[in-house]
Amino acid sequence: MKTSSRRRSADDRGFRLGTGFFAFLVVALVAGIFFELYRTSTLSLQKFGFRFWTGKTWDPVAGEFGAFPFIWGTLYSSILAMLISTPIALGIAIFLSELSPRRLRTPLAFLTELLAAVPSIVYGLWGVFVLVPIVRSLQVATPGWMKKIPLFSGPPLGVGMLSAALVLAVMVIPFTSSVAREVLKAVPSTQREAAYALGATRWEAILAALRFGRTGIIGAVILGFGRAVGETMAVTMVIGNNPQVSASLFAPQYTMAAVIANEFTEAADNLYLSALIEIGLVLFAITVVINAASRFLIWSVTREIKVKPPKPVSTMAFAAPTGGGK
Amino acid sequence: MNRTQRRKALSGFVVFLCGAAVVLALIPLFFVFGYVLQKGFSSLNWDFFTKMPKPVGETGGGMANAMLGTAYLILIAGAFAIPVGVIAGVYLSEYGKKWFASLVRFTADVLNGVPSIVIGIFAYGLAVLPVKHFSALAGGLALGFMMIPIITRTTEELLNLVPGTLREGSLALGATRARAAFSVMVPAALPGIMTGILVALARIAGETAPLLFTAFNNRYFSTSLVQPISSLPVQVYTYAVSPYDDWHRQAWAGALVLVGFVFVFSVLARVVTRRLERMHRT
Numbered sequence: 281m282k283t284s285s286r287r288r289s290a291d292d293r294g295f296r297l298g299t300g301f302f303a304f305l306v307v308a309l310v311a312g313i314f315f316e317l318y319r320t321s322t323l324s325l326q327k328f329g330f331r332f333w334t335g336k337t338w339d340p341v342a343g344e345f346g347a348f349p350f351i352w353g354t355l356y357s358s359i360l361a362m363l364i365s366t367p368i369a370l371g372i373a374i375f376l377s378e379l380s381p382r383r384l385r386t387p388l389a390f391l392t393e394l395l396a397a398v399p400s401i402v403y404g405l406w407g408v409f410v411l412v413p414i415v416r417s418l419q420v421a422t423p424g425w426m427k428k429i430p431l432f433s434g435p436p437l438g439v440g441m442l443s444a445a446l447v448l449a450v451m452v453i454p455f456t457s458s459v460a461r462e463v464l465k466a467v468p469s470t471q472r473e474a475a476y477a478l479g480a481t482r483w484e485a486i487l488a489a490l491r492f493g494r495t496g497i498i499g500a501v502i503l504g505f506g507r508a509v510g511e512t513m514a515v516t517m518v519i520g521n522n523p524q525v526s527a528s529l530f531a532p533q534y535t536m537a538a539v540i541a542n543e544f545t546e547a548a549d550n551l552y553l554s555a556l557i558e559i560g561l562v563l564f565a566i567t568v569v570i571n572a573a574s575r576f577l578i579w580s581v582t583r584e585i586k587v588k589p590p591k592p593v594s595t596m597a598f599a600a601p602t603g604g605g606k
Numbered sequence: 607m608n609r610t611q612r613r614k615a616l617s618g619f620v621v622f623l624c625g626a627a628v629v630l631a632l633i634p635l636f637f638v639f640g641y642v643l644q645k646g647f648s649s650l651n652w653d654f655f656t657k658m659p660k661p662v663g664e665t666g667g668g669m670a671n672a673m674l675g676t677a678y679l680i681l682i683a684g685a686f687a688i689p690v691g692v693i694a695g696v697y698l699s700e701y702g703k704k705w706f707a708s709l710v711r712f713t714a715d716v717l718n719g720v721p722s723i724v725i726g727i728f729a730y731g732l733a734v735l736p737v738k739h740f741s742a743l744a745g746g747l748a749l750g751f752m753m754i755p756i757i758t759r760t761t762e763e764l765l766n767l768v769p770g771t772l773r774e775g776s777l778a779l780g781a782t783r784a785r786a787a788f789s790v791m792v793p794a795a796l797p798g799i800m801t802g803i804l805v806a807l808a809r810i811a812g813e814t815a816p817l818l819f820t821a822f823n824n825r826y827f828s829t830s831l832v833q834p835i836s837s838l839p840v841q842v843y844t845y846a847v848s849p850y851d852d853w854h855r856q857a858w859a860g861a862l863v864l865v866g867f868v869f870v871f872s873v874l875a876r877v878v879t880r881r882l883e884r885m886h887r888t
Contacts, residue, residue, distance in 0.1 A: 296700075296783070299694070306710050368627045368630055371626070372631055398638060399865070406641055481613050540723050
């Protein structure tokens with residue numbers, strides 16, 4: 281009996297270590313990506329140092345690599361996309377979790393999530409042949425006095441910042457909205473009931489729920505931002521791929537992901553290649569930080585609700601705009 | 607207007623805005639699907655599935671090699687990603703409360719958010735740089751790396767749906783933990799694990815960015831692990847940015863096939879999950 285139980289516990293340890301090894305591979309993979317990208321970009325890291333990220337000239341022929349235009353393009357397009365998509369995504373999340381008739385909920389949720397299932401390349405194709413001509417005619421129709429404002433200056437090309445941000449916004453909506461919906465689902469219904477009991481209107485009750493889950497909502501928005509930053513194909517096809525720093529919505533620009541996609545196979549010498557990989561390394565670091573932060577925020581809400589009894593909502597929440605925290 | 611009326615009006619207005627947001631998001635969806643269906647179906651023909659690409663400038667031809675190439679890449683990816691993902695998922699569901707499990711879960715979520723193009727660079731560094739040429743193996747590696755976190759997380763989630771009493775019962779009958787996991791829990795969750803694999807396939811089947819400089823492209827049919835290989839998304843991209851009308855037509859046809867593929871997998875995954883949830887409720 282004793283030997284058999286000893287053997288069993290040995291078996292169990294073997295099982296734990298065996299399966300644990302495969303789980304460890306997941307961690308090793310992320311560490312491996314960082315190590316590999318760091319290793320292959322040393323040449324550029326050593327040669328340019330921090331100057332790489334402030335330089336505005338990207339001239340592979342002259343061996344001059346400054347990545348500022350790509351940082352600019354990535355941030356500009358992603359932030360613009362978030363400005364467009366966040367209100368819509370939150371509206372969807374609120375509608376689906378708080379307002380929608382039960383019968384509409386499942387099909388509508390399925391349809392919005394379908395937006396996430398469409399491959400990036402299909403959005404790109406649609407962007408090139410449908411969206412870009414629309415944006416171009418929009419640019420042609422822009423009155424002359426408006427074109428004097430830097431935001432709208434430039435020739436009517438169609439490809440450029442606005443097209444990229446619009447495509448990105450559509451692609452990011454399902455990510456933000458589905459996570460925000462999950463967060464709202466995790467908010468205890470007592471929160472809303474208490475608000476209603478205090479005489480709140482529908483929107484005020486929703487506001488109470490939003491307030492309760494705000495950390496997670498912020499997490500959802502950040503997650504969407506992470507997606508926008510790393511999105512490659514659709515952006516590459518519509519942003520115009522011109523490494524310039526411009527404030528104009530209509531100007532063709534470039535993003536970090538797009539320059540990697542476009543120039544990686546053309547990178548003839550080692551320095552060029554390692555400069556592109558350094559952009560990839562920073563893109564990796566940015567998305568890891570963004571994702572880690574957003575997961576942490578989302579967890580902190582869902583876990584808090586699971587472990588602790590719900591905290592009472594501030595009774596002042598609707599009366600005074602300054603109503604304190606939860 | 608008194609205060610109550612104002613609050614009610616504001617409430618009604620916001621409710622309206624939320625409804626409008628849903629409609630606003632559905633417009634691009636129908637817009638995209640509409641174009642892909644319309645342009646795709648009018649461009650799709652038998653040649654598309656059976657013929658090889660024609661040289662630059664000639665009309666006609668198809669994407670037979672690209673479709674087979676995509677299937678081949680998925681096969682390579684699945685061959686290592688499915689075992690790794692499923693077993694890692696089993697670990698998370700069996701030992702989920704340990705700190706290491708939290709770390710793995712967190713890393714998997716983070717990995718899921720890493721841009722596919724970065725994964726592509728990693729695969730390039732692993733499999734292209736040392737041998738100095740593009741290969742199907744490198745492309746398969748890149749796609750597989752993207753599948754692992756998705757499969758791990760869904761496997762765990764769906765194993766957790768299986769009642770713990772099943773495990774306890776088999777342990778009480780003298781089974782080892784390995785036996786309880788692989789002979790009782792995994793079979794009970796098998797449809798769910800299949801779902802995880804389907805979701806992962808739907809996600810990677812349309813991936814273009816990580817293939818651009820790993821699998822690269824190939825005008826011919828190839829099944830060699832060490833040669834560049836064509837894939838449907840890369841072919842669609844190449845044709846979309848080309849200046850030829852006939853290639854644009856074929857790009858739409860390719861997009862339709864991709865969307866159809868992804869759609870079928872997503873719907874299948876949903877149906878299976880629904881059934882599984884219903885099975886294990888109560």
